[in-house]
Amino acid sequence: MPTVAPFDIEGHVIATHFLGDTPFFATAAGELRRLDEGEKVTPLHAGMLTCIKDPFSASLLTGGEDGKVMRVAADGSSKLIAEAPRKWITVVAGGPQGAVGYAYGKASIIVLPDGSTKEFGEERTVEALAFASKGLRIAAARYNGVSLHWVSTNTPPTDLEWKGAHTGVTFSPDGRFLVTTMQENALHGWKLDGKPGEPRHMRMTGYPSKVKSYSWSPKGKWLATSGAPAAIVWPFSAKDGPMGKAPLELGTRANIMVTCVAFHPAEEVLAIGYIDGMVLGVRVGDGKEALLRRPGNGAITAMSWSANGKLLAFGSEAGDCGIIDIAA
Template identity: 75%
Template sequence: MPTVAPLDLEGHVVATHFLGDIPLFATAAGNIHRLDGGEKVIEAHQGLLTCIRDPHSATLLTGGEDGKVLRVGHDGTVTELAHVPRKWISVVAGGPQNAIAYGVGKSSFVRLGDGTIKEFKEERTVEAIAFAPKGLRIAAARYNGVTLHWVATAGDPIDLDWKGAHTGVTFSADGKFLVTTMQENALHGWKLDAAKGGTDARHMRMTGYPAKVKSISWSVKCKWLASSGAPAAIVWPFAGKDGPMGKAPLELGTRSDIMVTNVAFHPLEEVLAIGFADGMILGVRLADQKEALLRRPGKGAITSMSWSNTGKLLAFASEAGDCGIVDITA
């Protein structure tokens, strides 16, 4: 079995990410614990709501109950990017050329690399934001769908409508697909090259989950999209031009009555880490669905997992604060 280096933190741990070879753990209380030659603590927020890894730089982006958006470096430096007094910032995204986006109420804001801030008003509260992989474009998830905005040009926004509350949003790395998590037990997707046609053919319905999907992860070449929300990881095929339409998903790491709470694809191989409500973590290879136990059950549900760039280390966090690093080469 791989070796596990445990780390016990106090309270709910929202997220864990690697910056280079340095793992960081962000707690709901607002502290970020950095394991760099020993444990070092960054006091980032008065209440942390979200923490993501900026896909375009070796930094974290965080939002908090104090109305701040921060950038945290691998060396522990903290830079304030935005401050909206008396508002909670629970939605952040990282884009190209040092751009970031964040949601406040019914508005999406994009802060460009030169400090310029652009506001895009929505009809409903912004629940999630994602940058498109090509071009400076954002998708803002809201009630009854998603709105696409061009940031650097004056193009009209495009509304992708589907009834219900959309709580998360992600683009495939090739920009062909957009997928949302929903308040109901489902994912919904759009095939973007068909979005201008105005037909229902562009919709992708991914339903049948027994619980709400709170975690999704793309495989290294975007052939698969893994998701939580069932007593197995539900992995949808996206290799074809129509994505998962008309195809059944894989069900990996099935356990009879214990829910999957977090999923994380390996950065180099089609291997999926699956975290469960009891704290257990499985690694599953998609080619033959072979399973490996990466961590035995712990104190709390797995809330976040992150692979190092080499894929040799897996950091994990839990709602009870029992966290750690798994060395899969050991």
């Protein structure tokens, strides 16, 4: 039976991540709190707006209302990566070879490992950034689509157009697909490895609310999303991804909305967080469910697994946090 170690934080928790076996909790007030032989606090921003785990290194990247972009190591030490005075940094991304991307207004800025920068301008405000897993290529989500830029060359961007506001962006782990969350209740995707003339667009609709959380399965076979009274899980293993295929619906709970999803790092097991604070574990293969945490205070806004997959950290909009030991 899983055990839950509660951890209360005052205020809204915007993200939780593991670096090694150490869980970090990021607060909207601008602090990073980590459980490392007791609670340790790292003040970072005068208001934190985003905190992500760099997929290419053992560090976190944060952006704040103070215009700063910070990198945080597992011991809590922090380094200033960039600063844009009087700008709010809501968008950061980690890339290969230590590159860092951030955005404000209509500009995407890439900080390269040697400290030099490269800037790309868009016609509309940049809402999200993501690096491809191979090569220094970055996707910038904006109104009416996504721009793909090669960072190390001066070639013109590839524009992927689709009407509407695109608010989040992610490459599939194998790089064959690009998917965006939208301001409307939908996802949109593009097949990147198709031949000229092949259908490239993927429309993933039918959500009753906006998709604010998504997670790829370890090998990229599935993409799980929030935005419904179940986790909506789209299949991506076929040549054309989810085109013409229905998604799985896991952890259905009548009219109680899913607010957060997080795939296990090694198994096709999905952690599902709900608006009432409950956390459920579901195995994709057979839909078997395990209650990981009973309903609590506030909607689940953040979840992450430890590297070994034995611990699951969660945080809520009410600061109701904890660590679930699924091996207990």
